[in-house]
Amino acid sequence: MNVTNFLKHHYRHFNAAALIDAAEGYNKHLAEGGKMMITLAGAMSTAEMGIQLAELIRQDKVQIISCTGANLEEDIFNLVAHDFYERVPNYRDLTPADEQALLERHMNRVTDTCIPEEEAMRRLEHSVLKFWEKADKAGERYFPHEFFYQILKSGELEQYYQIDPKDSWMLAAAEKNLPIICPGWEDSTLGNIFAGHVISGDIKNVHTVRTGIEYMIYLADWYTQQATEESKVGFFQIGGGIAGDFPICVVPMLHQDLGRTSVPLWGYFCQISDSTTSYGSYSGAVPNEKITWGKLGQDTPKFIIESDATIVAPLVFAMVLGQ
Numbered sequence: 001m002n003v004t005n006f007l008k009h010h011y012r013h014f015n016a017a018a019l020i021d022a023a024e025g026y027n028k029h030l031a032e033g034g035k036m037m038i039t040l041a042g043a044m045s046t047a048e049m050g051i052q053l054a055e056l057i058r059q060d061k062v063q064i065i066s067c068t069g070a071n072l073e074e075d076i077f078n079l080v081a082h083d084f085y086e087r088v089p090n091y092r093d094l095t096p097a098d099e100q101a102l103l104e105r106h107m108n109r110v111t112d113t114c115i116p117e118e119e120a121m122r123r124l125e126h127s128v129l130k131f132w133e134k135a136d137k138a139g140e141r142y143f144p145h146e147f148f149y150q151i152l153k154s155g156e157l158e159q160y161y162q163i164d165p166k167d168s169w170m171l172a173a174a175e176k177n178l179p180i181i182c183p184g185w186e187d188s189t190l191g192n193i194f195a196g197h198v199i200s201g202d203i204k205n206v207h208t209v210r211t212g213i214e215y216m217i218y219l220a221d222w223y224t225q226q227a228t229e230e231s232k233v234g235f236f237q238i239g240g241g242i243a244g245d246f247p248i249c250v251v252p253m254l255h256q257d258l259g260r261t262s263v264p265l266w267g268y269f270c271q272i273s274d275s276t277t278s279y280g281s282y283s284g285a286v287p288n289e290k291i292t293w294g295k296l297g298q299d300t301p302k303f304i305i306e307s308d309a310t311i312v313a314p315l316v317f318a319m320v321l322g323q
Contacts, residue, residue, distance in 0.1 A: 029234045030320075045074035062236075068242065144210075212246070265297045
């Protein structure tokens with residue numbers, strides 16, 4: 001029995017049924033000529049979601065991605081330093097002294113997984129700094145994801161690859177030159193490192209890396225060109241936070257601030273979230289709240305799966321991939 005048949009047989013009620021409905025809605029949206037945005041919050045790249053996301057990219061089942069700076073860089077960290085990562089299954093039992101010991105070994109913990117600073121972060125810094133400096137001296141400016149595309153396409157990291165390259169979603173995205181939105185990139189390890197190099201004077205122009213406002217302008221242009229009544233853009237949100245909140249606002253901005261009222265609303269919406277029903281948080285807001293902000297319509301297919309994204313998203317993606 002394949003994954004899809006297993007799910008359809010056993011996943012019949014509650015969040016399990018919502019998973020089936022969301023996956024079938026995703027497939028229906030694509031079958032009707034729609035496009036899809038996937039948003040990545042949290043540490044989904046460290047969770048190695050790239051294994052399936054890369055295949056979705058290759059099969060043209062996602063047309064644009066919005067992610068945090070952490071997810072952008074952590075896929076590449078995993079690509080070049082996977083063998084140096086350490087799992088800590090008993091992370092709930094760690095004492096402050098245990099955590100200090102990890103720090104002293106330069107092992108940065110994300111739940112049950114430690115990212116090695118030297119082999120991952122500093123290795124990537126060594127490469128990206130050369131590209132930052134080159135652009136800075138030439139008076140050129142690029143988005144964070146464009147710098148990573150340049151590095152990956154240059155091949156200079158290939159000597160360090162420690163996973164099958166087909167399991168890196170950033171490599172798959174670079175090969176297709178997939179549009180990426182990375183709001184709040186400053187809130188990432190490489191963002192902090194970039195700030196340090198600006199302070200030290202290695203980078204002269206802080207705007208050598210293009211900004212979040214420019215990402216919104218970039219997204220507005222992309223959405224205006226891509227979203228039509230015949231080919232609406234769907235929104236598949238993994239987690240909450242800025243990765244989802246930032247890009248979904250492009251529609252009310254286009255309508256209310258630019259008067260482009262002919263641009264359609266998002267044509268599909270699904271969120272996988274472990275947030276409780278909202279007490280003021282956007283991450284826990286039910287989809288209908290987005291109607292009041294002009295993001296979704298009353299007839300937009302809407303799904304919410306209240307569960308662990310690292311469990312749920314691979315299952316949805318398996319159904320979308322026909323596995």
